[in-house]
Structure formats: structure tokens, C-alpha cells
Amino acid sequence: MQARTLGARTMPTNEAVAPLLPGGALRSGVAYAAPGSLALAMLLLAGPSAAGAWCGVVGIPEFGAEAAAELGIALDRLVLVPAPAEHWLSVTAQLAEVLPVVLVRPPAAGASPGEVSRLASRLRQRDATLLVAGRWSGAEATLEVTGGSWSGIGAGWGYLSARELDVVVTAREVRSRHRLRIETGFRLGAPLPAAAPQPAPRLVAV
Amino acid sequence: MTERCIVVWCPDWPVRAAAAEADVDPAAPLALVEHGLVHACSAAARAAGVQRGLKVREAQSRCASLVVLPLVPAVDARRFEPVLAALETGIPTVQVVRPGLVVIRAAGPARFFGGEEAAAGEALNLLAEAGVPDARAGIADGPFTAEQAARSAHPIRIVPPDQGAAFLAPLPVSLLGMPQLAGLLARLGVRTLGALAALPEDSVRDRFGPEGAAAHRVAAGLDPRRMVARVVPADRDARQAFEPPLERIDQIAFALKRTAEAFLAALAADLLVCTALTVELTADDGGHHRRTWLHPRSFTPLDVIDRVRWQLEAAELGAAVVEVTLHPEAVDEAAHHEQGLWGGGPGERIHHALSRVQSLLGHEAVLTPTLAGGRLSADRTVLAPWGEQRPALRSPDAPWPGRLPGFVPTAVLGDRPRVVVQDPAGRDVVIDDRDVISGPPATFVTPGRLGTRVEAWAGPWPLEERWWDAASAMRLHRMQVTCADGSAWLLAHDASGWWAEARYD
Numbered sequence: 001m002q003a004r005t006l007g008a009r010t011m012p013t014n015e016a017v018a019p020l021l022p023g024g025a026l027r028s029g030v031a032y033a034a035p036g037s038l039a040l041a042m043l044l045l046a047g048p049s050a051a052g053a054w055c056g057v058v059g060i061p062e063f064g065a066e067a068a069a070e071l072g073i074a075l076d077r078l079v080l081v082p083a084p085a086e087h088w089l090s091v092t093a094q095l096a097e098v099l100p101v102v103l104v105r106p107p108a109a110g111a112s113p114g115e116v117s118r119l120a121s122r123l124r125q126r127d128a129t130l131l132v133a134g135r136w137s138g139a140e141a142t143l144e145v146t147g148g149s150w151s152g153i154g155a156g157w158g159y160l161s162a163r164e165l166d167v168v169v170t171a172r173e174v175r176s177r178h179r180l181r182i183e184t185g186f187r188l189g190a191p192l193p194a195a196a197p198q199p200a201p202r203l204v205a206v
Numbered sequence: 207m208t209e210r211c212i213v214v215w216c217p218d219w220p221v222r223a224a225a226a227e228a229d230v231d232p233a234a235p236l237a238l239v240e241h242g243l244v245h246a247c248s249a250a251a252r253a254a255g256v257q258r259g260l261k262v263r264e265a266q267s268r269c270a271s272l273v274v275l276p277l278v279p280a281v282d283a284r285r286f287e288p289v290l291a292a293l294e295t296g297i298p299t300v301q302v303v304r305p306g307l308v309v310i311r312a313a314g315p316a317r318f319f320g321g322e323e324a325a326a327g328e329a330l331n332l333l334a335e336a337g338v339p340d341a342r343a344g345i346a347d348g349p350f351t352a353e354q355a356a357r358s359a360h361p362i363r364i365v366p367p368d369q370g371a372a373f374l375a376p377l378p379v380s381l382l383g384m385p386q387l388a389g390l391l392a393r394l395g396v397r398t399l400g401a402l403a404a405l406p407e408d409s410v411r412d413r414f415g416p417e418g419a420a421a422h423r424v425a426a427g428l429d430p431r432r433m434v435a436r437v438v439p440a441d442r443d444a445r446q447a448f449e450p451p452l453e454r455i456d457q458i459a460f461a462l463k464r465t466a467e468a469f470l471a472a473l474a475a476d477l478l479v480c481t482a483l484t485v486e487l488t489a490d491d492g493g494h495h496r497r498t499w500l501h502p503r504s505f506t507p508l509d510v511i512d513r514v515r516w517q518l519e520a521a522e523l524g525a526a527v528v529e530v531t532l533h534p535e536a537v538d539e540a541a542h543h544e545q546g547l548w549g550g551g552p553g554e555r556i557h558h559a560l561s562r563v564q565s566l567l568g569h570e571a572v573l574t575p576t577l578a579g580g581r582l583s584a585d586r587t588v589l590a591p592w593g594e595q596r597p598a599l600r601s602p603d604a605p606w607p608g609r610l611p612g613f614v615p616t617a618v619l620g621d622r623p624r625v626v627v628q629d630p631a632g633r634d635v636v637i638d639d640r641d642v643i644s645g646p647p648a649t650f651v652t653p654g655r656l657g658t659r660v661e662a663w664a665g666p667w668p669l670e671e672r673w674w675d676a677a678s679a680m681r682l683h684r685m686q687v688t689c690a691d692g693s694a695w696l697l698a699h700d701a702s703g704w705w706a707e708a709r710y711d
Contacts, residue, residue, distance in 0.1 A: 065575035
């Protein structure tokens with residue numbers, strides 16, 4: 001389906017994750033998939049939330065609200081629906097009606113293609129952004145964490161103080177690699193494209 | 207300017223109420239005790255030498271047959287309520303100073319009954335009919351003077367206008383009810399109210415401050431306090447009885463629809479909306495369930511029915527429901543909750559959508575988080591259902607020694623999943639009483655997954671909470687591990703073994 005408007009509207013985006021996204025910002029009315037890391041999903045949520053948007057989190061009972069607050073998500077505009085069970089899709093659709101950003105983790109069975117496209121048209125109508133902590137067909141971009149490293153900790157000493165995430169972004173068949181550094185207290189380091197094996201996005205035959 | 211007041215006094219009211227409550231003859235020697243001292247006593251006890259302020263032992267030695275009862279202020283007030291209601295049938299504007307002492311503004315009743323004495327007589331008649339035959343009345347300028355007149359009345363005493371100061375002059379300063387000031391005045395040689403009133407007002411204010419100045423005015427018969435009639439709040443409860451008792455939730459919800467609408471319509475007629483609601487369920491076997499629900503805006507009939515439905519689901523009543531009572535716990539002016547001309551804006555829409563999700567999944571399914579204090583990851587967040595305020599009991603800003611520095615885990619595992627931690631030789635890692643770890647962790651197994659190699663680890667950090675209370679005491683060790691598959695975990699070890707507290711996802 002084609003978008004109704006030519007100039008896609010963008011949302012305020014956290015500057016740490018903006019370079020990872022196609023167009024350099026979160027677009028409204030589409031879905032993004034971020035399988036593998038809740039921290040990355042929270043970072044995506046943080047930009048709109050800090051700018052005053054209400055956010056919803058569906059189907060993630062272990063969502064750490066304290067970490068979310070450290071990351072820049074405003075807790076007084078955050079709504080959690082931890083266990084929607086089989087109603088997860090209708091709850092997500094209802095929240096997408098009124099909340100600009102909704103983060104959802106689908107159950108293992110996932111959604112059928114028909115349900116995905118119905119939700120996609122709802123998102124387009126409402127200009128809402130869907131973040132999926134898992135795989136999602138028809139996602140604008142998939143930000144997958146393929147690995148990472150921890151620092152500050154050794155054999156019986158220290159504590160976790162910094163983390164580097166290797167993120168592979170797939171957007172419209174274009175795949176690019178990035179490295180994201182998160183430090184204690186979630187002071188975000190600048191993303192390090194130079195450290196990636198392929199600095200420039202490249203076409204990959206799929 | 208002082209106004210004419212009628213004070214009606216029921217002598218020994220606390221004793222009378224306590225005797226009726228304990229089913230004791232009020233004519234017997236009785237004493238009410240507070241903090242080991244006699245607070246009030248009956249006429250028979252007073253005749254035997256008991257008086258206020260005595261120790262219980264001393265009072266009992268003076269009167270061997272003394273019945274000692276505890277002072278319960280709530281009983282006084284509760285027993286006085288029907289007496290007050292009887293008084294209000296004849297004289298509508300009364301102010302209760304304390305149970306047993308009532309102030310009536312004299313002007314209205316005096317005109318209606320044809321004189322102050324007739325009005326006071328009518329008040330005493332009403333009290334006698336309500337079961338207080340020995341009440342007394344005093345009429346004077348200002349409530350203080352009238353109270354002193356009532357205490358010396360048989361049964362009515364009238365102090366003529368502008369004669370208050372002369373009436374009060376011989377009375378002791380201790381009647382002012384300010385023990386500190388009265389003690390000081392007595393040591394300065396001022397023993398009567400007349401002597402206090404004779405002092406220059408400016409000097410009294412300079413020496414004793416505003417409290418002394420107020421006492422000076424009262425002693426001079428110029429009591430500035432005005433009588434404020436009590437207002438009985440209207441009963442806004444709505445009750446729905448079911449005959450025969452209903453068992454199914456949808457039946458109850460359907461039957462309650464009209465009651466809920468009428469309940470809110472009655473409030474709306476007074477330009478009020480309900481913002482907090484108490485629902486009380488009564489079961490056939492006498493069981494009760496009571497719960498208060500808050501609303502972020504104001505209740506609509508459907509919201510009320512949803513709350514009743516959720517409460518019925520959670521209540522676990524043993525029998526069918528015979529009655530549901532709706533009680534408005536808090537009301538607000540409707541003007542504060544009106545919708546704007548072009549709808550209620552984004553907040554209203556969000557609230558409606560979240561309420562729909564609550565109707566679908568239950569009240570506790572939609573949560574809003576707030577930060578709280580604590581040492582375990584799970585303690586550091588408090589979740590409240592949408593629409594309710596759950597105040598954080600523990601401040602998140604307090605230092606909380608023992609909480610982990612560094613990264614905050616993004617995934618807090620509430621159900622404490624069991625894990626296995628093994629050292630290089632394949633033995634389970636344990637921590638002894640001296641906080642010493644038995645070996646370096648090398649393999650880490652989570653339920654449902656294969657074991658992974660531990661790359662780095664830190665700890666164990668001991669944590670001991672509330673050791674003084676056996677029921678809630680907690681003693682455990684915590685450890686951070688990072689694994690070869692890139693995951694990082696916060697593990698806890700206590701007497702039951704290892705479990706995962708949180709994951710750095």
C-alpha cells in the first residue's frame with residue numbers, strides 16, 4: 001500500500017539511535033522491529049517520550065521501568081499492559097488509536113499477514129509508530145542486535161559499567177552495520193560507524 | 207460583638223454514655239479512666255470523694271465499690287448523636303462544642319418560643335424526652351459566659367445582657383481551659399476572672415501575647431466566638447438489594463445499572479461528580495467485601511458497573527450477593543470536570559482507550575509505573591492500576607546502601623526463575639556463611655536453554671534486610687555474570703539456591 005502523504009512525518013528521535021534509522025529519524029505511521037535487545041527498544045521509545053509523547057508497552061511483563069527512566073522515558077506518560085494474553089493484537093490496536101508510540105512483544109505464534117496489514121493501515125491512519133520487540137513482517141526497518149560486549153567486569157571484580165551493541169539494520173533490503181555504546185547511567189556514547197566492518201551501507205543480495 | 211447564646215449542658219455525659227455502653231447502672235459509683243488517671247466520675251462516686259485527676263488506686267481506696275471504665279471518646283459522640291437529633295427536631299441550628307455541651311444562638315428560638323427562658327425550657331424538654339432529664343441551660347452573652355451560667359443553673363440561669371463581666375468576676379481563672387496561663391496568673395496573684403479583666407488590655411497583650419489577649423476578652427464577658435450551626439451532610443449512598451440473592455456477575459451488573467445511573471444523577475443534581483467510590487458487597491452468609499476505587503476523572507454509570515464487576519471477580523464471596531452499596535468517597539464540583547466545547551483533548555481520549563482495555567482485561571491489567579526505593583530491582587518500581595494513585599512508601603532518593611551501582615537491568619524478572627551456576631569442575635557454586643564463594647562460576651544454565659560459558663563475573667555482594675524481623679527478613683548474595691552468548695544477568699543466591707533477579711537485555 002502506498003502512503004497517503006508524500007512527505008513522511010518524523011518523530012523526535014534519540015540522537016544515539018537516529019543514525020541507525022533510515023532517514024535519520026523515527027517515522028510516524030509505520031512499524032519498526034527491534035528483536036534481541038530491550039535496551040535498544042527503550043532507546044527508540046526514549047526520543048518521542050522525552051519530547052512529550054505518551055507511550056504504551058504491551059506484552060512485556062519484565063519491562064524494567066527504572067532502566068526506562070534512566071534511558072530518558074518519562075514514566076508519567078508511560079502505560080504498561082504486561083499480560084494481554086490472546087488479546088495482545090486488539091490491545092495494541094486500541095492503544096495505537098490514542099498513543100503516538102506503542103512497543104509490543106508479540107507471542108511466539110506471531111500475527112497472521114492479514115492482521116499485520118490491518119494494524120499497518122490503522123497505524124497509517126492514526127500516525128502512530130509501532131515498535132516491535134521481535135520479528136515483524138512489513139517493518140520499515142529491523143534493528144537486530146547480533147552481538148555485543150560488556151566492560152567494567154572481570155573475574156570476580158568490578159561491575160557492569162558500559163556496553164557495546166552490534167546492530168544490523170535492515171531497511172528495504174538494504175543492510176548496514178552499526179555499533180552503539182551505552183555507558184553507566186545510560187550516558188550514550190556517539191555511535192561508532194568507523195568501528196563497523198562495513199562503514200558504508202551496502203546492498204546485500206537476499 | 208458578642209451574641210446572646212443558650213448553652214445546654216448534660217452533666218457527666220461521658221459517664222452516662224460509658225455506663226449505657228457497658229450496661230452499668232449510672233447511679234452506681236463510676237469513674238472513667240484515661241492514662242491511669244480519673245477523667246470523669248458519676249455523682250455517687252463524687253459523693254464518696256472521687257474527683258477528676260486522681261490516680262485509679264487512690265480513687266479505689268476512697269470508694270471501694272467504684273466501677274472503673276476506660277474513656278472512649280467515640281462512644282461519647284456516638285451516644286450523643288440521637289440526643290442531638292431529638293434537639294434538632296425542635297431547634298434546628300445547634301453547634302456541638304463537645305458531646306454533652308451544645309450552643310444555640312438565642313435570637314431565633316427566643317423570638318419563636320416567646321422569650322429566652324421559654325426557648326431554653328423547650329430545649330430542656332426535648333432533651334428530657336430523649337432520655338437526659340437532668341440537663342441544664344445557661345443564657346448569656348457569648349458561649350463561654352453561657353457555659354459558666356449553665357454549670358451553675360437549676361435548671362435555667364439567665365445572665366442579663368451586659369452583665370456577663372459581673373457574673374464572671376468571682377470565678378477562678380482555671381475555668382479558661384488554659385492551664386499554663388492559669389498557673390502563671392495564679393502565681394502573679396491574679397486568681398479570678400474579674401481580676402484578669404481589670405488589668406489593662408494592652409499590658410495583658412504585651413505580657414501574654416495573643417493567647418492572653420483572647421483570655422482577657424473572654425474574662426471581660428466579650429467572648430468574640432460566634433456560633434456556627436452544624437450542617438448534617440445528606441446521605442448519598444445508593445443501595446440495591448437483591449431478592450432472591452444473585453450469584454452471577456452479569457446478573458448483578460445488569461440489575462445495578464439503574465441504581466448506578468440514579469446514584470450519579472442524584473450527585474449531578476447538586477452539581478457534583480464522584481471521583482472516588484466505595485463499593486460494599488454483602489453476601490447471603492453475612493460476608494462483607496469493601497473496597498475503594500479512585501477515578502482519574504469522574505465516574506460514569508458504566509465505570510461504576512465495571513468497578514463492581516471487578517470487585518465481584520476478586521472478592522471470593524462464599525455465597526450469593528444480597529446487597530450492593532455504592533458510597534461516594536470523594537466528590538468534586540461538576541464544573542471542574544466539564545468537557546470543553548470541542549471535546550476533552552488528548553488526555554480524555556487516552557483515558558477512554560485505557561478504560562476500554564481495562565474493561566476487556568481487568569482493572570489490574572493496565573499499569574503506570576513510579577520509582578520507589580529499595581535494594582532489589584523489583585522493589586525499585588511500584589506499579590499502580592491506571593486511574594489510581596499508589597503513593598511510594600519508600601523514597602527513591604534515599605541512599606539505599608547495598609543497591610547495585612552501574613547499569614540498571616532492563617528486564618526485571620518477577621517470578622524468580624531458578625538457575626544453575628557451576629564451577630569449572632562441574633560442581634554447583636555455593637556461598638558459605640562467611641560470604642566466601644566456593645569456586646569461580648564457569649557454566650550458567652537457565653531453564654529451557656543449554657548451558658553457556660561464563661565470560662566474566664563480579665560479586666558476590668551480600669545483602670541483608672530487616673534481620674530484626676523474622677517474618678520479613680531477607681539474606682542473600684548477588685552476582686553479575688556475562689555469558690559467551692552476549693547476555694548479562696544479575697543472579698541472587700539464598701538458602702533455596704540460585705535464581706535470576708534480572709537480565710541486562
